[in-house]
Amino acid sequence: MEGEPTLRLRIFDLNCWAIRYLSKRRQERVRLIGDTLRKEGFDLVLLQEVWSEQDYSDLKVKLAGCYPFSHYFRSGVIGSGLCVFSRFPILDTLLYQYSLNGYPYMLQHGDWFGGKSVGLVIMKISGIIFNVYITHLHAEYCRDKDAYLPHRLVQAWELAQFIRHTSKAADLVLLGGDLNMHPGDVGIRLLCGWTGLRDAFTEATHFEGRKNGCTLVPDNCFTDKSELLPFPLGIRIDYILYKAISSFTVKCEELKTTTGPAPGTDIPFSDHEAVMATLHIQRQGQPAGATLGTADLADVVTEARTEVGVGLRAAQRQRYSSGRMAVLALLLLLLQAVAALGTLAGLGTEQPFPKLSFCLLAFVALGVLVLATGLHLFHTMEVKMLHGTEDQMWMALRALQERP
Amino acid sequence: MEGEPTLRLRIFDLNCWAIRYLSKRRQERVRLIGDTLRKEGFDLVLLQEVWSEQDYSDLKVKLAGCYPFSHYFRSGVIGSGLCVFSRFPILDTLLYQYSLNGYPYMLQHGDWFGGKSVGLVIMKISGIIFNVYITHLHAEYCRDKDAYLPHRLVQAWELAQFIRHTSKAADLVLLGGDLNMHPGDVGIRLLCGWTGLRDAFTEATHFEGRKNGCTLVPDNCFTDKSELLPFPLGIRIDYILYKAISSFTVKCEELKTTTGPAPGTDIPFSDHEAVMATLHIQRQGQPAGATLGTADLADVVTEARTEVGVGLRAAQRQRYSSGRMAVLALLLLLLQAVAALGTLAGLGTEQPFPKLSFCLLAFVALGVLVLATGLHLFHTMEVKMLHGTEDQMWMALRALQERP
Numbered sequence: 001m002e003g004e005p006t007l008r009l010r011i012f013d014l015n016c017w018a019i020r021y022l023s024k025r026r027q028e029r030v031r032l033i034g035d036t037l038r039k040e041g042f043d044l045v046l047l048q049e050v051w052s053e054q055d056y057s058d059l060k061v062k063l064a065g066c067y068p069f070s071h072y073f074r075s076g077v078i079g080s081g082l083c084v085f086s087r088f089p090i091l092d093t094l095l096y097q098y099s100l101n102g103y104p105y106m107l108q109h110g111d112w113f114g115g116k117s118v119g120l121v122i123m124k125i126s127g128i129i130f131n132v133y134i135t136h137l138h139a140e141y142c143r144d145k146d147a148y149l150p151h152r153l154v155q156a157w158e159l160a161q162f163i164r165h166t167s168k169a170a171d172l173v174l175l176g177g178d179l180n181m182h183p184g185d186v187g188i189r190l191l192c193g194w195t196g197l198r199d200a201f202t203e204a205t206h207f208e209g210r211k212n213g214c215t216l217v218p219d220n221c222f223t224d225k226s227e228l229l230p231f232p233l234g235i236r237i238d239y240i241l242y243k244a245i246s247s248f249t250v251k252c253e254e255l256k257t258t259t260g261p262a263p264g265t266d267i268p269f270s271d272h273e274a275v276m277a278t279l280h281i282q283r284q285g286q287p288a289g290a291t292l293g294t295a296d297l298a299d300v301v302t303e304a305r306t307e308v309g310v311g312l313r314a315a316q317r318q319r320y321s322s323g324r325m326a327v328l329a330l331l332l333l334l335l336q337a338v339a340a341l342g343t344l345a346g347l348g349t350e351q352p353f354p355k356l357s358f359c360l361l362a363f364v365a366l367g368v369l370v371l372a373t374g375l376h377l378f379h380t381m382e383v384k385m386l387h388g389t390e391d392q393m394w395m396a397l398r399a400l401q402e403r404p
Numbered sequence: 405m406e407g408e409p410t411l412r413l414r415i416f417d418l419n420c421w422a423i424r425y426l427s428k429r430r431q432e433r434v435r436l437i438g439d440t441l442r443k444e445g446f447d448l449v450l451l452q453e454v455w456s457e458q459d460y461s462d463l464k465v466k467l468a469g470c471y472p473f474s475h476y477f478r479s480g481v482i483g484s485g486l487c488v489f490s491r492f493p494i495l496d497t498l499l500y501q502y503s504l505n506g507y508p509y510m511l512q513h514g515d516w517f518g519g520k521s522v523g524l525v526i527m528k529i530s531g532i533i534f535n536v537y538i539t540h541l542h543a544e545y546c547r548d549k550d551a552y553l554p555h556r557l558v559q560a561w562e563l564a565q566f567i568r569h570t571s572k573a574a575d576l577v578l579l580g581g582d583l584n585m586h587p588g589d590v591g592i593r594l595l596c597g598w599t600g601l602r603d604a605f606t607e608a609t610h611f612e613g614r615k616n617g618c619t620l621v622p623d624n625c626f627t628d629k630s631e632l633l634p635f636p637l638g639i640r641i642d643y644i645l646y647k648a649i650s651s652f653t654v655k656c657e658e659l660k661t662t663t664g665p666a667p668g669t670d671i672p673f674s675d676h677e678a679v680m681a682t683l684h685i686q687r688q689g690q691p692a693g694a695t696l697g698t699a700d701l702a703d704v705v706t707e708a709r710t711e712v713g714v715g716l717r718a719a720q721r722q723r724y725s726s727g728r729m730a731v732l733a734l735l736l737l738l739l740q741a742v743a744a745l746g747t748l749a750g751l752g753t754e755q756p757f758p759k760l761s762f763c764l765l766a767f768v769a770l771g772v773l774v775l776a777t778g779l780h781l782f783h784t785m786e787v788k789m790l791h792g793t794e795d796q797m798w799m800a801l802r803a804l805q806e807r808p
Contacts, residue, residue, distance in 0.1 A: 074789065074791055074792035076785060076788065077781050077784050077785055077788075079788060091803065092569075092799070092803070093796060094565050094569050095792065097503060113781075115785070115788075120569065165496075165569075165570045166569045166570055169572030169573065355760055356759055356763060359760060359764060359767075360763060360767075363767040363771075367771070380481050381479075381481050381519065384480065384481075384483060387478055388477070388479065388499065392497060395475075395494075395497065
C-alpha cells in the first residue's frame with residue numbers, strides 16, 4: 001500500500017461444525033466450504049470447529065492455489081478446531097490456551113476436550129502489520145442457568161488481555177470467531193470495552209443476510225430447534241471485530257451472512273451461518289476512540305468480576321464437597337483394612353461379612369477415592385484461576401480509577 | 405528519567421524452595437528472606453517456588469513499606485509459585501501457562517501440579533516501560549537420560565514466543581527465574597537467540613559470588629549432594645536476562661550471588677543461591693544487536709526441533725500403548741459380561757469361576773480401563789502440543805531462511 005491510499009480486505013468466518021463421526025454430512029459440507037472458498041477468493045478465511053486434522057489437510061490441498069498460506073492450531077485432546085487460510089504470507093503464530101474451559105466429566109458437552117484457545121496469526125499486507133486472532137469460546141447450553149458463564153467470562157477476559165498485550169506493534173487488529181455470547185452480553189461488552197475492538201455488524205455501512213445478523217437460526221436444518229425457542233429469529237454469536245492501532249482508519253464497507261443452503265445445493269455449510277466482511281483500510285487516518293467511557297468500562301469490569309466471583313464460590317463448594325467425599329472414601333478403606341487385619345489376626349472368631357460384598361465395597365471405596373481426588377484437584381485449579389482472574393480484574397478497576 | 409541520563413536498577417531473583425510440609429525450615433527461611441529484602445531495599449524482587457499463598461501474604465505484609473507493589477501468579481493445583489515485589493507501580497499483568505509440564509502421574513516429581521507458567525508484569529519506571537517476566541521451567545531430574553527435555557524445550561520455545569509477542573511496546577525486557585537449564589544447553593541458546601535476551605552473568609562488568617555464578621551448589625545444606633556429583637562446583641540454572649528494545653542501552657554493572665548461609669545466621673535462604681543484578685539503563689543509546697547470527701540461530705532451532713521430535717515419537721508410543729491397554733481392558737470386561745450373562749441365562753450348567761475372583765477381575769479391568777483411557781487422553785494432548793511446537797519451529801526456520 002506504499003503510495004496507494006487504501007486497502008480492501010475480504011474476510012470469511014465460519015464455525016464449520018465438523019466433528020468426526022458426530023456432525024451430519026460433514027465431509028460433504030467440508031467439500032462444499034472448500035469449493036465456495038476457492039470460487040469466492042477471499043483474502044482471509046477464519047474457520048472454527050475443524051476438529052479433524054484430515055479435514056484441514058484436505059482443505060489445504062484444495063485451497064493451495066488461491067490461499068497459499070494456512071495454519072492449524074493444535075491443542076487439547078481433539079484439537080482447538082481453529083485454522084486460518086490466507087492469500088498473504090503468515091509471518092508468525094502464537095497459541096494461548098484458556099486456563100478454564102468447562103469440565104472433563106461433562107462428556108455430553110465436551111468443550112473441555114477441545115482445548116479452547118485463541119490463535120494469533122501475524123501477517124504483513126501491503127506494508128501493514130495485521131494481528132489476526134481466531135477463537136471459539138465455551139458454549140452456552142442453558143441461557144437461564146448458565147453454569148459456564150464464569151468460565152466464558154474468564155476466557156473473554158484472557159482473550160482481551162492477550163489481544164491487548166500482543167497487539168502493540170500491530171497496525172490493524174482483527175478478531176473472528178464463535179464467541180458464544182449474544183450482543184450486549186457482559187462478556188462481549190468486556191471484550192470490546194477492554195480492547196477497543198469494534199463489531200463489524202454494527203459498524204457496517206451495508207448489511208445483507210439474516211435479520212439482525214443472526215448466525216444460529218432455527219430454520220437451519222442442522223440446528224436444534226428446541227434450544228432456539230426463545231429466539232424465533234435466531235441469535236448472533238459469530239463475530240468479526242476489528243480496530244486500527246496506529247495511524248490507520250478501518251471501516252466495514254459491507255457485512256454479509258449466508259442465508260441457509262449454499263447456492264446450488266440443498267444443505268447449508270454448517271449449523272452456523274458464515275459471516276463475511278469487507279474492510280476498507282486507509283493510511284494516515286485518525287484511530288478511532290475508545291468504544292466505552294472510563295466509567296462505563298469500570299461498570300462492565302465490575303459486572304464481569306461479580307459473575308467470576310459467583311463462579312469462584314461455586315468452585316469452592318465443589319472443591320470442598322469432592323475433598324470431603326475423598327476423605328470419607330479413605331476412612332471407609334482404612335476401616336475395612338482394620339477389619340480385614342483383625343480377621344486375619346484371628347481377633348474375630350468368625351468372618352463378619354461375606355467375602356464378596358467386603359471386596360466389592362473396598363473396590364467401590366477405592367474408585368470413589370480416586371475419582372473424588374481427581375475432582376478435588378480439578379476444582380482446586382478452577383478456584384486458582386477464577387481467583388486469579390478476580391484479582392486481575394480488580395487491578396484493572398484500580399487502573400481505571402486512576403485514569404484522569 | 406526525563407532529563408536524567410541514567411537509571412540504576414537493582415534486581416533480586418531467588419528460587420525460595422518454600423513447599424509447605426516438605427521444605428526444611430521453610431517458615432524460618434521465608435522470614436529471613438523477608439528481613440533481608442526489607443534491609444537491602446532492591447528495586448525489583450522476583451521469587452519462585454513460593455507455593456503457599458500464606459507465605460506470599462506474610463511477605464507482602466512485611467514488605468509493604470519498601471515494596472508497596474506486588475503480584476502473585478495463581479495457576480495449577482498448588483499455584484505457579486511465582487511472585488513479584490516492586491518499589492514501582494505494577495501497571496498490568498498477564499499469565500501464560502505452558503502447554504506441557506511433565507506428567508500428573510509422576511507424583512515423585514510433582515512439577516505437573518505446579519502449573520508452570522511465565523508471568524508478565526508491566527511497569528513504568530522514570531518514564532521507561534519495563535516488561536518484567538518471571539518463570540520457572542520443568543526440573544531436570546536426570547541429565548544423562550532427561551525424559552523431560554522435550555517438555556522443557558516446548559516451555560523455552562513458548563517462553564521465547566510469549567516474550568517476543570508481548571514485548572513490542574516495551575523499552576526494556578527483563579526475565580528472571582529458575583530456567584533449569586545449564587548455560588550452553590540448547591534451550592537457553594534457543595531462548596536467548598530467539599528473543600535477543602542477554603545473560604547478566606556473562607555481560608556483567610563486575611561479578612562477586614559462587615564460582616561460575618553457580619546457583620545450585622553441593623555445599624548448600626539443603627541440596628541433594630548425590631545429584632550434583634558430576635558437578636563439584638555446582639550448576640548455574642537461575643538467570644537474570646535482559647535486553648533494551650527501543651533507543652535505550654542496558655548494561656549489567658554488577659552481578660552477585662549469595663554464598664551460603666545468610667549473614668548472621670546458620671542457614672541459607674534456600675537450596676538455591678540468590679542472583680542479584682545491578683543494571684544501568686541509558687536513554688538514547690544504540691540497542692544491542694542480535695545475540696546470534698541467522699545461521700547459528702537456525703542451527704539452534706533445528707537442534708531444538710530435533711529434540712522436540714524425539715519427544716513427539718515417545719509421546720506417540722505412550723499414546724499407542726495406553727490406547728491398546730484400554731482396548732484390552734474393555735475386551736476383558738466385555739468377555740466377562742458375556743460369561744456372566746451366559747451363566748445367568750443358564751447356558752452353563754455350573755458356574756465356571758469362583759464369584760469372588762470373577763468380581764475382582766472385573767474391578768481390576770474397570771480400573772485399568774479408566775486409568776488407561778485417562779493416560780491415552782493425556783498423551784494425545786501431549787502429542788498435539790509437541791506436534792504444534794514442531795510446526796511453529798519449522799515456520800521459524802522458514803522465516804530465518806528468508807531473512808536477507
